[in-house]
Amino acid sequence: MHRRRFFALALGVMAATCGCDRLGDSGAAPAGRLTIVVPAPRGQGWDQAARALAAILTGDGLAGAVEVSNQPGGVGAAALSAFAARGPFARDGRLLLAGMPVVAGAEIANVASVMAATTPLARLVGDWTALVVSTNSLLRTFEDFAAVLRRNPAELVVGGRLDGGSDHVLYGMIGKCLGVDVRLLDYAGYPGGAEGVEALQEGRVAALLGSARAFLPEIAAGRVRPLVVSSSERIDGIDAPTLMEREIRLEYADWCGVFGPRGMSPRDRDEAVALCDRIDASPRWQALCAANGWNRVYLSGDEFRQWIVTETRRTRGVLGELGLLSSFDTSCWGSCVGRH
The missing domain is CATH 3.40.190.150 (Bordetella uptake gene, domain 1)
Structure with a gap:
């Protein structure tokens, strides 16, 4: 049959x-x-x-x-x-x-x-991602954020959704594009967006990665300030440049x-x-x-x-560069920062 x-x-x-x-x-x-x-x-x-x-x-x-x-x-x-x-x-x-x-x-x-x-x-x-900081953060721009990572990748704790998830991977990609040692990046994963925002407000993380769409109410209320978005074009309601605009050849x-x-x-x-x-x-x-x-x-x-x-x-x-794989053959990708 x-x-x-x-x-x-x-x-x-x-x-x-x-x-x-x-x-x-x-x-x-x-x-x-x-x-x-x-x-x-x-x-x-x-x-x-x-x-x-x-x-x-x-x-x-x-x-x-x-x-x-x-x-x-x-x-x-x-x-x-x-x-x-x-x-x-x-x-x-x-x-x-x-x-x-x-x-x-x-x-x-x-x-x-x-x-x-x-x-x-x-x-x-x-769903595009945004990188945000608290409104009183000394990191005023993405360039400030990038400068700290280049100086000392372990200096900032960046939060986001679960370890090994999309935010964590994006953070690793950004670090790789900036030419830093990705193994030194400090990331804190949270089960939900509310927990991440709370950690940001309490100073337990210096910056937070998450859904740009989900951040819109927090941004509109002035509770967080966006530094950059991962889309190819700017996002309505978010006054922040794209990674591409900041010479990071990355859309995610x-x-x-x-x-x-x-x-x-x-x-x-x-x-x-x-x-x-x-x-x-x-x-x-x-x-x-x-x-x-x-x-x-x-x-x-x-x-x-x-x-x-x-x-x-x-x-x-x-994931291998972040040390999240049980076995990984490390190889250099080269930087994805635009050079002139």
Whole structure:
């Protein structure tokens, strides 16, 4: 008997070809049950995006029922291992919504990489990072911050989200770009943004890395002062330059994407990528992204797979320099600071 297709994705492709906004409008039955695994507790990380994705899948008629399965733990390595251990798709569809922390988590835990454990389908959205200080900080500009690091990389304690996560990796990249010894950087990870802001206000950290979107209320209220943002262009509501403007050739987002089970057939993979294309093109999804401040950074299929290979390589390099890998062959990347 021919096995059930990957939650009947072909129906979504057919509806798109016919110009139908909803699968139900084409007269075809909606797809079957789909589970979205997200390596974060409910209400944290990309859980909100997973639930928005579930609403789009059912609201646009792309799936009959969608369940969000939260599998927190560390920086996502546990969820990745569990997702991979269940083997190829067999009956009901399963997708993993994950991003940079899971890429890093797999490297730190020395388990199968994201590429080996899943089938990359599409990169959906990203969240830019801001570096902020308290309003009474003597660090008035990013140049002040960079000068201290160049003089003594261990002098400043910089806070952010969990050790080994996106903020920690970005700090390592900034240090590498500045030409400092990344092994000496002092980083303090916190489970949530509120704990990090509290540490900043109490002087336990000199600066704080985190979601630029999440910092907006703190910045507007004058409780923190931004020094720089990691986006390619300046961010509305944040009076701070980009790293690029400060001659740091670095653009970085805490991104999340969609992954399928490993071992998907080429046909299943193509149909799953087509579903992701429909999600990104959905006006409902675009409205949700705008409302939540998520930047659409869509990349799918082979282009996403190739990008993941490069992203994993550069992430592993930084983690090794930070001393977070059990074994690492140190090599010099060279500085990424613009020279004239």
